[in-house]
Amino acid sequence: MGPSFSTDSSQVSTKLTIWESSLPMLVNHSAEPLPSPDGFFTTYNKEATHFRLHLQLPSARLLRHAFLLAEANNVRDNRGQILSTFGTVLKMDSTKKVVKKLSGEGHCSAEWLTSIGNEYSQIVTFVLTCEESTEKLEPMCRGVMERFRLANQPVPSILYVDRGCCRAQGPTAVETLFWSWVDSGTVVRLDIFHWIHRFDAAVRxxxxxxxxxxxxxxxxxxxxxxxxxxxxxxxxxxxxxxxxxxxxxxxxxxxxxxxxxxxxxxxxxxxxxxxxxxxxxxxxxxxxxxxxxxxxxxxxxxxxxxxxxxxxxxxxxxxxxxxxxxxxxxxxxARTTTINKVHVPYYKCLRGNNSLEGFHKALPNMIPESTPHRLSTASTPAAGSCSERLLMSPLMSCSGWNTCLARVQENRASFLLRTL
Known part of the structure; x- marks a missing residue:
């Protein structure tokens, strides 16, 4: 005679609770598949109430906390990836959009994110500052010039900026920041897009x-x-x-x-x-x-x-x-396309700051809305300091951005070799 089960809802709920509590142990120690609660009760009593297991997922804050703690161990790798990026046509631009996403101890501690990109839209370096001045940007500029020198890289041919390109007398602010490159032949140029939009001040x-x-x-x-x-x-x-x-x-x-x-x-x-x-x-x-x-x-x-x-x-x-x-x-x-069986080159323009502004537009979407205030633990000292917490999200985003663009360049290069 088969086992009998009561249709009383309280007894059924109690039996289901016992079944749920023993589920992890059974899953770990039993090789046979377990029946679901629905099938287990409906097999012996058609009038039993159907139940489903609802596993509660961790909160978004907890998942983000765990992710940042794990990424804290990759800070050196991400930093090394960015420091190994060079270029011959550089662009420098600043934005306020990114710093608005900072929270915790770093909230309101920075006003500008200034970054330098190359002709492949990759990020060469970046810095968070409280103001966009020569004094605050000088350490970043000095560091990137020293990095090029130590790596035996040629000085960039052009540096595109949105301001500080020329003045009536004496060196400009940009020429002062990159004096070593300017003395070696680097040309400072104003972005055409910014020059055209300066006329907006006179437009109704x-x-x-x-x-x-x-x-x-x-x-x-x-x-x-x-x-x-x-x-x-x-x-x-x-x-x-x-x-x-x-x-x-x-x-x-x-x-x-x-x-x-x-x-x-x-x-x-x-x-x-x-x-x-x-x-x-x-x-x-x-x-x-x-x-x-x-x-x-x-x-x-x-x-x-x-x-x-x-x-x-x-x-x-x-x-x-x-x-x-x-x-x-x-x-x-970038590649060669075919239009009506005629091979036509597909060009990528190196002029101006458009590619860098595109990165600045996408970067806020890569950073979470709120960053956990406390990330330091005994096992992850890299996440302990305030400066590391401030730079972690932009650092991960820049490294991932450069990696994706490098893969795109590799795919395009292999495609061009196949078509030749």
């Missing part, structure tokens, strides 16, 4: 209907498309339907059949020189100061003619420091 509003026209005119005054790359892209687009597109002019092919993304990825751009840039920029400003700069309501794009004239006069001294240095290729071939 970015929602003005002529704002995009003005920014496009400024970009066109600074940069011109490489003719050979453009002709190759036009040839690839025409190959889709030669009979129909041969009668279309090159200008109409670019306007109707080539997207902005294709122009960005497959056609290189070069600076046109200070004189051409001055003439085209002055022409665009004078044109938009008149009726061409009015929207449908008759509102001018600029706040006042005097405001845009003052801004243009202040920015003219940067015309030389936004030019590409001679004999330096500002693009690298």
């Amino acid at each position: 509003t970015e929602s003005h209907s002529k704002y995009a026209v003005f920014k496009s005119a400024l970009a066109g005054a600074v940069l011109a498309y490489n003719r050979a790359d453009l002709e190759l892209l036009i040839k690839a687009v025409r190959a889709k339907d030669p009979t129909a597109l041969n009668a279309v002019t090159d200008e109409d092919v670019v306007r109707l059949f080539i997207s902005r993304e294709q122009l960005k990825r497959h056609v290189r751009r070069v600076t046109q020189g200070a004189q051409v840039m001055f003439r085209l920029t002055d022409l665009a400003i004078e044109e938009l100061k008149g009726p061409a700069g009015l929207d449908k309501s008759g509102v001018s794009l600029f706040k006042t003619p005097a405001a845009i004239d003052e801004m243009w006069a202040a920015q003219q001294r940067h015309l030389e420091c936004i030019q590409d240095p001679p004999d330096i290729n500002m693009y690298r071939v």
